[in-house]
Amino acid sequence: SRPHSSTLTTEGLGIRFGAFQAVGDVSLTLEPGARQALIGPNGAGKTTLINLLTGVYRPTSGRIYLxxxxxxxxxxxxxxxxxLVRTFQINTLFPSLTPLESVVLAICEREGLGACWWKPVKRLTHVHDEAHAILRRLRLDxxxxxxxxxxxxxKQRLLEIALAMAARPRILLLDEPAAGVPQGESSELFEVxxxxxxxxxxxxxxxxxNLVFRFAQRISVLVAGQMLMEGTAAEVGADARVREVYLGK
Ligand code: ADP
Structure with missing residues (x-):
């Protein structure tokens, strides 16, 4: 496994779509091992920022450092x-495979082994052991x-995270990992x-x-493409500007 954890930072990161500045001048820091939430109203640019961080979009300004x-x-x-790894989307899961086969396939992809998952199990013991360990960790064993x-x-959403884990991330980017998951199960997902x-x-x-304040030590607040503030959950919860955005007062 990887020997160390990573710091992700951005400086003045922004992207324009035509004349529309979806993200502008964002400086963000994700400390090693952080559990950090990215919050903000609909249309604030959260998904666009994740797409910038993973390289789906090229910024029109600023830099990204790992x-x-x-x-x-x-x-x-x-x-x-x-x-620097993001979760696969559910529609990229292979419906007719099992979770074990899916994770084995993802590990083989990481290792550049091609379509090795069908090879005799005894020749891939270490891959299967790693896959089982990942599935245990995601409570999918x-x-x-x-x-x-x-x-x-x-469970499919947990499998998305399992597949991301197969890439041996130092940093995981999760775009609404619990979206569509029933109430009770979303807190279990965040526990995992x-x-x-x-x-x-x-x-x-x-x-x-509720989930943000339960599971994030730090919170980045994006409003209209700008980083309104970044701080501990306590700092963000007490901030008058954040309360204004969320409570309208
Ligand atoms: P959030 O995730 O915070 O709800 P998004 O990042 O999805 O916000 O969107 C931020 C803004 O950028 C929205 O107004 C959206 O319409 C716009 N946007 C996102 N992607 C594109 C694109 N590829 N082309 C044009 N506008 C986009």
Whole structure:
């Protein structure tokens, strides 16, 4: 496994779509091993910022640094190899595979082994051991060998995180990991996220403020494409500007 955790920072990061400045001048810091929430009203630019961080979009201004290395010009796959990983979306899961096969496939992809998952198990013991360990961590071990399309929605969302874990992230970016997951299950999903290895930093978008304040030590508040503030959960919760944005007073 990777020897250390990583710091992600941006300086003056922004993107315009035509004349529209979706994200402007954002300076963000994700400390090693942080559990940090990215919050803000609809349309604030949260998803766009995640897309900038992972390399889906090229910024029109500013820089992105991973452990001080400028990664602004790197492609998504190059960033992923450095440990900056986002979750797969559910519609990229293979419905007819099992969670175990899916994670094995993702590990093989990381290792550049091609379509190795069908090879005799005894030749891939270490891959299977790692896959089982990841599924245990995501509390999916009891479901390791059922078809993915028979999994409840919340379990499929956990599998997305399992697949991201197969890439050996130092930083995980989660865009509304609990979206669509029933109330009771969303806090379990965040418990699992909170218990990921301490060296993995997690930046997550979440709308439910109860979950945000329960699971984030630090919070970045994006409003109209600008970083309104970044601080501890206590600092953000007590900030008059944040209260104004969220409570209208
Ligand atoms: P959030 O995730 O905070 O709800 P988004 O990042 O999805 O906000 O969107 C921020 C703004 O940028 C929205 O007004 C959205 O319409 C706009 N936007 C996002 N992506 C594009 C795009 N590819 N082209 C044009 N406008 C976009």
């Amino acid at each position: 452990d001080g290395q400028d990664i602004t010009e790197l492609r998504c796959d190059q960033r992923a190899r450095l440990g 009891a479901l390791a060998e059922v078809r993915v399309d028979t999994l409840a929605y919340g 996220v909170a218990e990921l290895p301490a060296e993995i930093g997690v930046l997550f978008i979440e709308h439910d403020m």
